[in-house]
Amino acid sequence: xxxxxxxxxLLLLLCFYGFSFxxxxxxxxxxxxxxxxxxxxxxxxxxxxASSMTATWVWAASIYAAATSGYKYGxxxxxxxxxxxxxMILFIYPFGRRFRELAPNAHTLAExxxxxxxxxxxxxxxxxxxxxxxxxLMVNFTAAGALVSMLSPLSFMQGVxxxxxxxxSYTLWSGFRASVLTDFAQLVAMILAVVIIIPFxxxxxxxxxxxxxxxxxxxxxxxxxxSKKALLEQGAPYFVAVLxxxxxxxxxxxxxxxxxxxxxxxxxxxxxxxxxxxxIGMGMLGFIAVLAGISPTDGDLNNLVxxxxxxxxxxxxxxxxFILIIGSLSxxxxxxxxxxxxxxxxxxYGKNVARGRPNPRTMVWVGRVTMVVxxxxxxxxxxxxxxxxxxxxxxxxxxxxxxxxxxxxLYWNRVDNLAFTSAVLAAFASFLxxxxxxxxxxxxxxxxxxxxxxxxxxxxxxxxxxGLLGKRAGLTVGVxxxxxxxxxxxxxxxxxxxxxxSLLAYGVSAIVCTVLSxxxxxxxxxxxxxxxxxxxxxxxxxxxxxxxxxxxxxxKPAHSARATGGAxxxxx
Amino acid sequence: MKTAILTLYILIWxxxxxxxxxxLSWGVWKDIRxxxxxxxxxx
Numbered sequence: 001x002x003x004x005x006x007x008x009x010l011l012l013l014l015c016f017y018g019f020s021f022x023x024x025x026x027x028x029x030x031x032x033x034x035x036x037x038x039x040x041x042x043x044x045x046x047x048x049x050a051s052s053m054t055a056t057w058v059w060a061a062s063i064y065a066a067a068t069s070g071y072k073y074g075x076x077x078x079x080x081x082x083x084x085x086x087x088m089i090l091f092i093y094p095f096g097r098r099f100r101e102l103a104p105n106a107h108t109l110a111e112x113x114x115x116x117x118x119x120x121x122x123x124x125x126x127x128x129x130x131x132x133x134x135x136x137l138m139v140n141f142t143a144a145g146a147l148v149s150m151l152s153p154l155s156f157m158q159g160v161x162x163x164x165x166x167x168x169s170y171t172l173w174s175g176f177r178a179s180v181l182t183d184f185a186q187l188v189a190m191i192l193a194v195v196i197i198i199p200f201x202x203x204x205x206x207x208x209x210x211x212x213x214x215x216x217x218x219x220x221x222x223x224x225x226x227s228k229k230a231l232l233e234q235g236a237p238y239f240v241a242v243l244x245x246x247x248x249x250x251x252x253x254x255x256x257x258x259x260x261x262x263x264x265x266x267x268x269x270x271x272x273x274x275x276x277x278x279x280i281g282m283g284m285l286g287f288i289a290v291l292a293g294i295s296p297t298d299g300d301l302n303n304l305v306x307x308x309x310x311x312x313x314x315x316x317x318x319x320x321x322f323i324l325i326i327g328s329l330s331x332x333x334x335x336x337x338x339x340x341x342x343x344x345x346x347x348x349y350g351k352n353v354a355r356g357r358p359n360p361r362t363m364v365w366v367g368r369v370t371m372v373v374x375x376x377x378x379x380x381x382x383x384x385x386x387x388x389x390x391x392x393x394x395x396x397x398x399x400x401x402x403x404x405x406x407x408x409x410l411y412w413n414r415v416d417n418l419a420f421t422s423a424v425l426a427a428f429a430s431f432l433x434x435x436x437x438x439x440x441x442x443x444x445x446x447x448x449x450x451x452x453x454x455x456x457x458x459x460x461x462x463x464x465x466x467g468l469l470g471k472r473a474g475l476t477v478g479v480x481x482x483x484x485x486x487x488x489x490x491x492x493x494x495x496x497x498x499x500x501x502s503l504l505a506y507g508v509s510a511i512v513c514t515v516l517s518x519x520x521x522x523x524x525x526x527x528x529x530x531x532x533x534x535x536x537x538x539x540x541x542x543x544x545x546x547x548x549x550x551x552x553x554x555x556k557p558a559h560s561a562r563a564t565g566g567a568x569x570x571x572x
Numbered sequence: 573m574k575t576a577i578l579t580l581y582i583l584i585w586x587x588x589x590x591x592x593x594x595x596l597s598w599g600v601w602k603d604i605r606x607x608x609x610x611x612x613x614x615x
Contacts, residue, residue, distance in 0.1 A: 027613055040615045045606060047599025048615060054592075177615045184600055191593040195586045208579045270599075274592040281585030288582065 003310045003318050009152035012319060016189075016326055017166030023185060024170045024178040034360040034536045037175035037367050038107040038342035039258040044180060046266055049259035052183040052335075053271035054278070056251050057089065058190065059136070059332035060143035060325050063282045068301040070286025073230035074222025078283025080235035086276030088242035093268035094467035095247075096256040098410055100264065102526055103533040107346040109253040109406070114351050115532035116409050116524065117417040124424055125406070126347040128398040129250040133336040133343075135395060137378035138386070140329040140336070145382060147325050150306050151318065160382045163326070167333045168375045172368055176254060176338040183335075186327040191278065193324035197309070197317060198281050204312050205292040214291030222290065232496055240460055240502045241396055247406055248399030250339035251332070333378075340374045341367035350536060360537040397435065400505040401427035404459055405513045412517060413524040419516035427509035435501035441494040450493045453500050456507030457489075458482030 004012070035042075044052075062085065070077040103112045110129060114122035141160045148159025171178050206213060221227045246252055259267050285305055289296075297303040309321040345367045350358045405420045433439050434449055441449055462478020469477075493500050607614045 027615060041612075044615055045599065045603030047596055047601070047603045050599060051596045054596075177613075180615045184596070187596065188593065191589045195590045195593070198586045199583060202582055208575045211575050211578045270592065270595060273588065274596070277585050277588035277592055281589060284582050284585060 004152045006153050012322055013162055020170040020182045023182055024174055027177055027181055028173050032364050034363040036177060037364050040177050043260040044258050046263045048180055050267045050270040051187045052180040053255050054274035055183040055187040055331035056335040057275050058278050058328050060329040061139055062279050064302050064305060066279045066283030067286035067305045069234050070283040071289055071304055073234055074218045074290060076225050076227050076230045078280045080230050082276050082280035082283055084239040085242050086272045088246050089268055090272040091464045091467055092246040093264055095407055097264050100261050102410060102529045105535045106257050106533045107342050108250055110347045111533050115529045117420050121417055121420045122347060126343050128248055129343050132395045133340045134377055137333055137336045138381040140333040141378050141382040143329050160379055164375050164379045167330050171334040171337050172371055175341055175367055179334040179338045183331050186331040189323050189327045193320045194278050194281050197321055201312055202288055205288055210291045217290055217293055237499045237502060243460060244396060244399035244403050247403045250343055251335040254339055337371045337374055341370040344370040358536055397431040397505055398428055400502055401509050404510045414520045414522060415517045416520045416522045419513050422516055423509040423513035426512045427505040430508045431501045431505040434504050435497055446494045449504055450489045452507035453493055453503035454482045454486045454489050456503035457485040459506045459510045
């Protein structure tokens, strides 16, 4: 017996996608601008940009995964998923401001790397972005198919096809602008569902009495808010991964280049709180499920939240839950389509095929064709039920390997293409060795891996401190973090290959990039980035970067770099 | 006491979500008014 009839589910989907399509009709232009198709006018206001950032970052998988974490790790589980994901948005904004300062007319991060290092570095970033966005698209379509088939008489593939066509229908013509506009409506639907469904399920399953009657169902680790198991198995690997996702994911960069420059900080802070509240809240459903003694259907934890909704919610709230999930996955899927189109438009067509002299009209059509092809690929991959986890491991590793070289390239004028590329390749290779245990992580090799992983831990924490507090704090906090982790990691970290391999990627990329940069004689003038990254069409209201808008130190002449204690001063 | 804290721990998140929704709605309303005033599109 399905909870939603065929008529109900078709009506819900028709209303959802019909309303989204109707909204985008209001902004449709016969002749869409190439720059607008990728990043709007570069001056979107606070409300729209913060809504879009939040809606994009909350996807169906994050709701399911947060609940899974709450179910597995109890009291702290939801925090170890949602809090770190939210914090990532906060930590990335200082770097975002630097990206905008250096390249106010950029459309993709890979475009900036092209201006900084050339084609090789650009294609590494663009390639990983493309792969990541196609995977994300497939995951969202798969989640839609699974939800539709669970709650209605429609099949998995019917759900996938309706969702894919629905998302494509309202995103195709206006691209990124349509994605941002619909994100607000989708976010409203999502938050309303969260605000109503979580308290409803909590009180339906027993309310405060649940803690008295169900507490014995938790083991010692699940009862502990400071559970070591939850931290090492969920929190720490996720904390490390999200920084990589923030840098490697074009959907975030795209919004960064679209928001009005002076609104970057409030936008990111609001998105941090919004994402945290929604995802941790949904994660609490997993915690409630353990307390109430609920088991997921067929033992599959992805069925936990849909199963709870189907069992305990009245028909109206099941409809709300359905819209919550469809809204979350559609807002991310349309962002993925916009991200994919802008990478192909700017990085492949604009910078490589057209060699920097693209025809704007052709460029827009390149974006639209990309969306159609990407949707078809997402549907095919969803049909084939490919092993998502394995692909995510590879993309996550590649993104983890590029974080340090990308960030440091935009602050340190001595990083060159050789340092960037070598660091990424070495880090990716070391990740593969540790993650899949291609070599036994024992004896001296295990010890060296753990030492480098400690450097990686210092790099992750140090980068975050550097972004918020500056170079001195970043270096101090990074060294302290590595020193604090060291006694716990040596001999023990090898038991956690996911965490070890992620930290190893950071450590190796940082060491290789730093060593090769110290040997480099290049001293890059950061003003060149703004000169090289320009609008593809008629200039809009954006402010072109000048020497005065870039921090003075970045524009210092070559002889200004000075030696300090054997190491060159980082030009900030 | 413990029960009250745990109840708050569960219910604080939907409350926070509602507050964010209010802030975003206010922000979007201001964006719409600013766009109308300047005769520009919202996005």
